[in-house]
Amino acid sequence: xxxxxxxxxxxxxxxxxxxxxxxxxxxxxxxxxxxxxxxxxxxxxxxxxxxxxxxxxxxxxxxxxxxxxxxxxxxxxxxxxxxxxxxxxxxxxxxxxxxxxxxxxxxxxxxxxxxxxxxxxxxxxxxxxxxxxxxxxxxxxxxxxxxxxxxxxxxxxxxxxxxxxxxxxxxxxxxxxxxxxxxxxxxxxxxxxxxxxxxxxxxxxxxxxxxxxxxxxxxxxxxxxxxxxxxxxxxxxxxxxxxxxxxxxxxxxxxxxxxxxxxxxxxxxxxxxxxxxxxxxxxxxxxxxxxxxxxxxxxxxxxxxxxxxxxxxxxxxxxxxxxxxxxxxxxxxxxxxxxxxxxxxxxxxxxxxxxxxxxxxxxxxxxxxxxxxxxxxxxxxxxxxxxxxxxxxxxxxxxxxxxxxxxxxxxxxxxxxxxxxxxxxxxxxxxxxxxxxxxxxxxxxxxxxxxxxxxxxxxxxxxxxxxxxxxxxxxxxxxx
Numbered sequence: 001x002x003x004x005x006x007x008x009x010x011x012x013x014x015x016x017x018x019x020x021x022x023x024x025x026x027x028x029x030x031x032x033x034x035x036x037x038x039x040x041x042x043x044x045x046x047x048x049x050x051x052x053x054x055x056x057x058x059x060x061x062x063x064x065x066x067x068x069x070x071x072x073x074x075x076x077x078x079x080x081x082x083x084x085x086x087x088x089x090x091x092x093x094x095x096x097x098x099x100x101x102x103x104x105x106x107x108x109x110x111x112x113x114x115x116x117x118x119x120x121x122x123x124x125x126x127x128x129x130x131x132x133x134x135x136x137x138x139x140x141x142x143x144x145x146x147x148x149x150x151x152x153x154x155x156x157x158x159x160x161x162x163x164x165x166x167x168x169x170x171x172x173x174x175x176x177x178x179x180x181x182x183x184x185x186x187x188x189x190x191x192x193x194x195x196x197x198x199x200x201x202x203x204x205x206x207x208x209x210x211x212x213x214x215x216x217x218x219x220x221x222x223x224x225x226x227x228x229x230x231x232x233x234x235x236x237x238x239x240x241x242x243x244x245x246x247x248x249x250x251x252x253x254x255x256x257x258x259x260x261x262x263x264x265x266x267x268x269x270x271x272x273x274x275x276x277x278x279x280x281x282x283x284x285x286x287x288x289x290x291x292x293x294x295x296x297x298x299x300x301x302x303x304x305x306x307x308x309x310x311x312x313x314x315x316x317x318x319x320x321x322x323x324x325x326x327x328x329x330x331x332x333x334x335x336x337x338x339x340x341x342x343x344x345x346x347x348x349x350x351x352x353x354x355x356x357x358x359x360x361x362x363x364x365x366x367x368x369x370x371x372x373x374x375x376x377x378x379x380x381x382x383x384x385x386x387x388x389x390x391x392x393x394x395x396x397x398x399x400x401x402x403x404x405x406x407x408x409x410x411x412x413x414x415x416x417x418x419x420x421x422x423x424x425x426x427x428x429x430x431x432x433x434x435x436x437x438x439x440x441x442x443x444x445x446x447x448x449x450x451x452x453x454x455x456x457x458x459x460x461x462x463x464x465x466x467x468x469x470x471x472x473x474x475x476x477x478x479x480x
Contacts, residue, residue: 029125031045035105041056042108087148088148094137162200162300163265163280201218202219219262225462232430235431237369239433242448247275255443257445265282268283284298317347318345318373319373320344324339340354356370356371434455449478453474456469
């Protein structure tokens with residue numbers, strides 16, 4: 001004769017059967033709330049230890065994974081989401097975790113003993129918890145899907161900020177290349193682990209509706225190099241007025257205003273400059289040649305993207321050395337004139353753009369120094385822990401307004417260097433603008449001619465043996 005309490009069910013069915021006297025009085029809504037906080041907690045509260053382990057262990061396995069991803073800080077963690085594959089994996093985890101939490105909450109609620117007086121309240125609690133799970137995971141999934149699409153736009157070069165079209169091989173006929181022993185941007189350097197990135201700001205604002213602001217030229221040209229061996233960062237700005245410089249592939253440009261380096265990609269595209277590389281890569285390699293350091297990555301941002309990026313982090317703080325009061329500054333929207341006081345200033349996107357662009361009443365060289373200031377202020381702001389909540393807006397802006405080099409790998413080296421850069425002390429930052437009279441000669445027009453011996457010496461001073469000019473003959477000065 002069978003024992004009165006014996007039931008021939010599976011272990012799972014046994015644990016989900018009618019509550020025993022030991023746990024009959026435990027609240028279903030409390031159990032559901034505990035499983036909402038963490039899968040399996042409600043089952044443990046209800047005395048179902050085997051089910052508690054089944055629901056809790058898979059979720060617990062995510063904790064060391066998350067801890068490992070956060071090991072370099074929130075900014076480096078956010079940088080990883082610039083990779084569409086990483087984003088896709090995260091999206092799958094969010095969906096699966098949402099389903100798992102839903103299953104844990106509903107399972108522990110079903111079959112629990114409920115008094116008639118509390119039945120409606122328990123159901124309302126369950127409905128609220130389920131709604132929160134669905135909405136929170138759906139919202140997170142939507143953000144990840146948006147980020148995934150933004151990543152793919154940037155990775156596929158759909159923004160069109162840099163012309164990477166391969167040149168016609170027939171256009172290279174008659175091109176003279178530099179003699180043996182002269183450094184080339186492709187030289188093997190950086191054995192110390194140095195990583196160098198070129199940031200170019202494209203002076204075009206599509207939202208302004210002005211055709212003259214959509215001509216592809218690059219007013220901000222900044223090289224940022226991180227040396228992990230010395231835990232230092234070197235920031236070098238190349239003035240947009242550089243002209244008459246020798247080309248990395250041989251020959252030299254003209255000493256006229258419309259042949260300044262800011263227009264080099266445009267001139268390469270139009271055939272005024274016969275380059276062995278695509279228009280934008282001609283600029284990348286030329287800057288590498290002039291600054292004397294191999295460029296590992298490059299990134300382009302337009303003015304609209306710059307404004308949105310600053311606004312997305314809530315503005316930046318800069319210490320303005322002198323008052324900026326210029327009635328001729330062009331806001332690109334039909335309005336003119338800007339005033340920014342001296343001392344510490346909190347700038348939103350619009351005024352940060354003005355601070356980085358103003359040269360009408362100042363100079364390109366002071367503007368370049370201010371651009372470096374804004375870059376450092378943006379890095380400092382993004383390093384704050386609270387910025388992790390601004391990542392969706394930042395990445396969406398990035399996807400729509402930034403184009404980057406195809407070898408850009410956020411989930412590996414870039415995240416590592418971003419994390420390391422946050423730990424570089426202020427005293428280990430070197431900021432250089434290649435301005436006259438030390439690095440360039442003024443000409444009879446608005447252009448300046450770079451003094452190549454001075455550039456080579458500064459490159460060796462900044463980068464040591466990583467410099468392309470280290471151990472090779474000093475270039476001659478060709479400026480008038």
